Amino acid sequence: MQQQVFTKSMARNIFLGGAGFFLIIYLVLTYDTWQQIPARDHAAAMTPAVIEGKYLVDTNDCMGCHTINGEGAYYAPELDNVYKRRGPAFIKAWIPAMPTGVPGRRQMPHFKFTQVQIGDIVAYLQWLSNVDTNHWPPNIQG
Amino acid sequence: MKYQSQSVAKPYFVAALALFLGQIVFGLIMGLQYVDGTFLFPAIPFNVAHMCHTNLLIVWLLMAFMGAAYYIVPEEAQTELYSPKLALLTFWVFLIAGAATILGYLLIPYSVLAHATGNHLLPTMGRGYLEQPLPIKIGIVLVALSLLFNLTMTLAKGRKTSLNFILVGALWGLALLFLPAFYFPVDTVKASYSWWWVVHGWVEGDWELILGALLGFIFIKMTGVDREVVEKWLYIIIAMTLMTGIIGIGHHYYYIGAPAYWIWLGSVFSALEPIPFLMLVAFAFRMHAQRRREHPNKAAMLWAMGTPIVAFLGAGVWGFMITLAPVQYYAHGTNLTAAHGHLAFFGAYAMVSLAMISYAMPLLRGREANSLSAQRWEMTGFWLMVLSMFTIALTLTGAGIVTIFLQRATDNPLPFMAVQDKERVFFFIREYAGLGFTAGLLAYLRSFFVRGEYDYTNNVKRALA
Ligand code: HEM
Ligand code: HEM
Numbered sequence: 001m002q003q004q005v006f007t008k009s010m011a012r013n014i015f016l017g018g019a020g021f022f023l024i025i026y027l028v029l030t031y032d033t034w035q036q037i038p039a040r041d042h043a044a045a046m047t048p049a050v051i052e053g054k055y056l057v058d059t060n061d062c063m064g065c066h067t068i069n070g071e072g073a074y075y076a077p078e079l080d081n082v083y084k085r086r087g088p089a090f091i092k093a094w095i096p097a098m099p100t101g102v103p104g105r106r107q108m109p110h111f112k113f114t115q116v117q118i119g120d121i122v123a124y125l126q127w128l129s130n131v132d133t134n135h136w137p138p139n140i141q142g
Numbered sequence: 143m144k145y146q147s148q149s150v151a152k153p154y155f156v157a158a159l160a161l162f163l164g165q166i167v168f169g170l171i172m173g174l175q176y177v178d179g180t181f182l183f184p185a186i187p188f189n190v191a192h193m194c195h196t197n198l199l200i201v202w203l204l205m206a207f208m209g210a211a212y213y214i215v216p217e218e219a220q221t222e223l224y225s226p227k228l229a230l231l232t233f234w235v236f237l238i239a240g241a242a243t244i245l246g247y248l249l250i251p252y253s254v255l256a257h258a259t260g261n262h263l264l265p266t267m268g269r270g271y272l273e274q275p276l277p278i279k280i281g282i283v284l285v286a287l288s289l290l291f292n293l294t295m296t297l298a299k300g301r302k303t304s305l306n307f308i309l310v311g312a313l314w315g316l317a318l319l320f321l322p323a324f325y326f327p328v329d330t331v332k333a334s335y336s337w338w339w340v341v342h343g344w345v346e347g348d349w350e351l352i353l354g355a356l357l358g359f360i361f362i363k364m365t366g367v368d369r370e371v372v373e374k375w376l377y378i379i380i381a382m383t384l385m386t387g388i389i390g391i392g393h394h395y396y397y398i399g400a401p402a403y404w405i406w407l408g409s410v411f412s413a414l415e416p417i418p419f420l421m422l423v424a425f426a427f428r429m430h431a432q433r434r435r436e437h438p439n440k441a442a443m444l445w446a447m448g449t450p451i452v453a454f455l456g457a458g459v460w461g462f463m464i465t466l467a468p469v470q471y472y473a474h475g476t477n478l479t480a481a482h483g484h485l486a487f488f489g490a491y492a493m494v495s496l497a498m499i500s501y502a503m504p505l506l507r508g509r510e511a512n513s514l515s516a517q518r519w520e521m522t523g524f525w526l527m528v529l530s531m532f533t534i535a536l537t538l539t540g541a542g543i544v545t546i547f548l549q550r551a552t553d554n555p556l557p558f559m560a561v562q563d564k565e566r567v568f569f570f571i572r573e574y575a576g577l578g579f580t581a582g583l584l585a586y587l588r589s590f591f592v593r594g595e596y597d598y599t600n601n602v603k604r605a606l607a
Binding site for chain 1: 172175176178179180183184187188189190192193252253256257261265267268269270273304326328329330331332334335337370373374377378380381384385388389391395396397398399400401402403404405407471472474475476477479480549550551555556557558559562
């Protein structure tokens with residue numbers, strides 16, 4: 001019987017040790033990231049309007065069509081920098097004017113928001129456009 | 143089938159396939175909306191179809207994983223399942239919860255659904271794959287607990303194999319990694335950062351352990367190769383998975399607001415993530431070459447050999463293509479991501495589920511293998527689905543590259559919608575490929591309705607002649 005140089009229990013120990021080691025490193029890095037995030041995204045500037053706007057964006061599933069910071073679906077324009085691309089007045093007029101009904105063109109639903117709610121969404125989009133995302137997206141078109 | 147209680151796997155497998163078909167229907171709807179934006183609008187807006195498509199995907203994969211676990215764990219532990227009744231009850235709870243979720247999306251506006259189900263008490267809704275209302279999320283946890291209790295008790299009273307430890311351990315991991323779904327901080331950056339604990343933690347971590355365990359089991363059974371060899375391979379593969387994949391999560395942190403050091407860490411470690419997939423390919427070929435028997439279930443062998451190959455291409459090659467930070471800068475959130483997501487999800491998790499079903503279903507129906515004509519239907523389904531999925535991935539890659547050059551890496555970027563218009567041809571082909579995929583799935587499903595079992599004497603005679 002040939003001597004087993006590399007046994008199953010050695011393989012198992014590499015698995016457990018390796019996974020444990022990198023998990024600890026990840027937790028340390030996550031702790032550091034957590035400390036840095038509030039400065040990078042201006043967490044202090046999250047006013048009640050911004051928070052309400054975010055809640056509306058989540059509970060209306062905007063990310064089911066749009067990307068936000070590149071996450072979501074790829075059917076509609078990036079919303080991370082839409083505030084800078086279009087400006088508040090455009091967005092305030094855009095949302096209630098949906099859907100366009102242009103034949104064949106992709107449609108955005110009509111959401112029954114109040115003026116205040118639309119203002120909250122715009123406040124959130126403005127906050128979002130100021131998050132330090134390491135210079136992403138590459139340009140204003142998102 | 144060696145133990146009576148393994149038969150609880152059957153309803154799980156059947157439901158998984160039915161939900162898979164549902165997933166594809168919503169894929170086709172979205173694919174059509176990509177070329178005709180007014181299709182089914184406003185009855186089923188794109189985002190609703192998207193939720194149904196991705197949620198059905200997760201539900202049917204979980205169904206298949208659970209069925210696989212109820213099948214494998216008793217056989218490995220050489221004992222009956224702790225409680226088949228509980229497993230069956232859990233099945234119905236999960237199926238009804240899944241169906242209720244999809245109906246909720248289809249029938250109730252999302253914001254109304256959120257309010258009616260108490261989202262304001264503990265906000266969890268509105269993130270990709272985790273769109274389910276709060277009561278459903280709690281239901282998922284209960285289902286997972288019931289599964290884990292049942293399997294752990296079975297494991298405790300029976301033979302303890304490494305494969306069983308890996309499988310049951312990975313299912314514990316799956317359940318634990320779902321818990322961040324209940325943590326949805328208001329801070330968008332923290333929310334994204336922790337969302338990846340679930341999504342990346344599953345597909346580029348924990349689920350790879352399940353993938354390895356299922357393939358390992360199939361190869362032990364079908365090739366007769368010594369389990370010591372198989373289990374040693376498995377430990378090394380999953381060690382590589384976690385040693386590259388844990389810090390590799392950094393490839394999702396480049397541009398979401400996390401610190402810049404993730405650009406380096408994520409690039410270096412995620413670039414190594416294809417290695418375990420490559421090892422899985424090597425493993426499959428080794429096992430196949432060293433096989434000590436010719437198993438009559440050729441279709442199952444085709445799935446088992448195909449899984450690591452397509453998984454390597456989808457996750458390893460397509461993943462690598464977009465993972466380095468300078469590439470990701472332009473590719474982030476384009477259809478290149480969708481190309482990778484489709485090929486990887488299909489190649490790794492859909493295909494391993496189908497491999498397991500292909501191996502186990504004949505046994506659950508009281509025969510070692512299906513008749514050759516049933517297997518031919520199944521293998522036709524295999525090739526149609528695999529080739530169509532490659533076509534889907536290639537067209538989406540084309541669309542993604544057009545976006546990069548017209549909208550992102552250019553001095554005169556065009557608006558999103560204008561660029562999408564120029565990609566129409568890709569979306570057209572994608573939809574046709576989707577129809578091809580559907581035909582493949584139907585051929586696959588057809589194989590279950592071909593009667594009769596594998597005819598040994600006849601096939602031996604034919605082989606000798
Ligand atoms: C008939 C075949 C299919 C078609 C036409 C189709 C179509 C689509 C479309 C249009 C999307 C939305 C992409 C976007 O955000 O704009 C999508 C998303 C997705 N599909 Fe499919 N799909 C099909 C089959 C599958 C299969 C078989 C799987 C997995 C096994 C799958 C997994 C996914 C995943 C994971 C996403 C989310 C991707 C992401 O966000 O990057 N699909 N699909
Ligand atoms: C079977 C394993 C894998 C599956 C099922 C998978 C699936 C996915 C899916 C569905 C997404 C889109 C998530 C979303 O909705 O935003 C994604 C993103 C990504 N994946 Fe994978 N993946 C796998 C393995 C890998 C590997 C091994 C790599 C690297 C080599 C990789 C690199 C990436 C990158 C860089 C992104 C981000 C793309 C973006 O944000 O635009 N993936 N993956």
